Amino acid sequence: MKYMLGLFVLIFFVAFNLNVYAKSQGQEFIPMKQIQDKVHSFKLENGMRFVVMERGDSPVVSFVTFVKVGSVDEVTGHTGIAHILEHMAFKGTKDIGTKDYKKEKSLLKQVDQAYREFLYCKYSGTDKSRCQSLENRFHKLLTEANSLVIPNEFSKIIEKNGGEDLNAATSTDYTIYHVSLPANKVELWFSLEYDRLTNPVFREFYTEKEVIREERRMRVDTSPMGKLLERFRSICFLAHPYSHPTIGWDSDIRATTISDVKRFYKTYYVPQNITIAIVGDVDFKEIKRLALTYFGHMKKGKNPPIVWTIEPPQDSKRDITVFANAQPMYIRGYHVPGYGSKDFLVLEVLETILSGGRSSRLYKDLVLEKRVALSIAAFNGYPGVRYPCIFGIYAIPNKGVSLNTLSQAIDMEFEKIEKKGVQEEEIERACTLEKGELLRELESNLGMARELAYAQAIYGDWKRIFLDIDEMEKISPKDIQLVIKKYFINSNMIEARLLNKHEKENNTGN
């Protein structure tokens, strides 16, 4: 990922590059045992899981709340709802952010009702003047409700207490909230997080949706890369909800109401679907006590629904072209299995062999030798890993190089691997690199908390961060060759091209 231009907005779409593994070979340079000894995990009776790491010389602590719900859990008509909920989680509670909750509560009900009436009128499209008056009524109620709000009070409390890294992100597979606090403020986090998980109030909802629509314009509509990725993703999956844009389609964002989000929150924000990771200058016993004192009171809910849809096998190559006011870019992908399949870790190693570092195959060949690309990156597990997903390759051509030349150069590299395989030492190097990356991740409390929460919630056990290393050690050049033969075939491929619309006419080599 390092050699991309930084315009690859994975931050939002995949949230963080959490798929970090380390592989031990040769000298043991990660003090695995020591690290594992500092991690403790426990589960409350209601199913909420905690992973705690006692660490560090500095009196600071990072907190991650990881909810296993993302855009893959959304249904048509309500794409973007997981992300809307993430924004709403900063709007306060019954106690925080309001001048008069009782009054506000009834007003919010009316606001939502008024919006729904306006929406139905608009979609039925008959009586324009009635729609207008419904819209006016909605705005009037909205202004009234907003007048009772103390804006951003929740965030202000945290910032006033010295909180840093206050933010959240939504991805296909999950929603994550994080903050770091001075070590003497641990209980402040418990109190606030408990309050917002159990008593959230979705105030300023309709104003915030406008903010989110601006976010969409920023990340997708006016971002060449964002647009290309959205289109790419939507043709990768005909049936499976991995096709949903995490930010949501604009019409869906507009049509979502407070009661929709409430329902979504009640369905997915149940304790057994939440993992908390805490890393820093803490005492495990004290954390356990606080966890019981606060989250022990959360009621276990029903298990969240299952995603039933299975993507039917792709039988022929797909492609899409996007024209924009920008220079060309290229993405291709192949359907591959998600986490839990035995091929998953092989593909992770392949990703690094292809583009991890300057001595990787694609970087060396396309960037340094053939000089057709400014940057290139392979990415496994797109847009998530909970279900079968995509192994992608993304490339920016050098000036004057056509996308066909670029894609042929990629083809040639795959042919080479298919025929001759990879060297044992490439696998070793890939593992060394991954291991170094993991070691550096350990330097930050927040980074470590994200890793632990992700591994616990998505892989089922935080220890997988380390256990998978053993699995990866066993991978042979033959395994790599087999996955290439199995998945990297023409009929399993999806291509997306971004072309400059002004050069459309004379761009024959698309």
Next chain:
Amino acid sequence: MKRILVMIVLCTVIGCGFSGAGPKKYTELEFKKQIPWPRYKISTTYMENGVRFFLIEDHELPLIKVDIEVKGGRFLVPKGKEGLEYILAQMLRLGGCDKYPGDRLDLFLEDRAAEFSIDFDFINGSIEVDTLKNDFTTIMPVIIDVLSSPIFTRDKLELAKQRLKTIISRRNDRQDEVGIREFKRLIYGRDSIYGRIPTYESVDNITLKDVGWLYKRIFVGSNLLVGVVGDFNTREIEPVLKKWFSVFNKGEEIRFKFPKVTSPQGKRYIIDTQDTNQAFVVLGHLGDYRLNPDFAALQVMNLILSGGFSGRLFENIRTQMGLAYSVFGNFGCKRFYPGVFFVALKTKNQSVYQAIVAVKKQLKDLKYNGCTEKEVEDAKDQFLNSLVFRYDSPKKVLERRLYYELRDMPDDSFDKLINEIRNIHAKDVDRVAKKYLNVQGLDILVVGDKSKLDELNKIGKFDNWHLD
């Protein structure tokens, strides 16, 4: 419903066997005094050839990081050769040294999970090396070799030029990148030393001789500040470092002298990006100097205006008006030349005018009506309570020290700032807001679809700003 909830809560409490230890509201909490953060000790040593070392031990993980800050950067590049500092950085990294030419260097490093990067900014360059503890003495001599006897070949020059030309061809693809860059050029002057950017022509003009010249001017002992942090023993490592760095000649230290900035006032420009449904808007004017005695008050003003989720801009433009996802700003102060004051946001075409009016209103409000004592207290709390994060790793402490050292500032500059901020009151913020914010003189740059932004006429005429 409410009653049922209460019952469940009670049951759980009883079930868990806790007597009365239920969840507390945040207002009911009392906190222990903040634990003082560890003060990491920095050892400094100066060599006769001018190289300065700053070392901090950190034994938590088996890693060693080196951050070499070099004086000299983009400001040294002669007119007509723009892009030279980028080419130099690329060639040092691509070319390697005699024993380890480019591709072998990459293998050598990656087999050891080591990282090595070179970057130049306006006044300085940064060379970062990150190695596993056990490889440090194997890797560093090679890095020193690259930095002291690099190989500059015609072939790598061509590669570096090709890459830079590709970057030039793509630099106008994103509104925010365009907006930030061109607003700086608008403030400092597009052809001034601060505003010049590479063009295809300037890249073509760059020769191997130019690269060699810039390299020689920068890479001398007097310009090198070497920071090392990680799992080592200072007494053991110091003589080794000295031996390695003795290959550099003392040379002539680069002096930071910059031309005066003359900035336009009240100018309005537009950059037309067709078919976009959102525009990027920047408003601002020239900022000030870091050594200005009002710096501390300006920092508090920055927090009140645009600090995180608590700032006025975020609260008004985003939370209350819903006009933007992204709104940010800063009153910038630089050490050797004035910084830039700006507010930037992205908003849909239909609300560009409304957003500009709203930002101006916020600035006027701060300038003429000032702020409340509570706002100042909250901003100070935010700054002072989060101080621990400025010290939470030896690496951050080292970075700050190098930052001050490079700029010839005393090493207690940050502690001084903290004390000054403690003593700031509303009247101080009011005074600097009045003195430094110039609402009438704001320059405005809009990057957006001109055909859909007719409403801007209400503000006045917007001239076209052309892109290089």
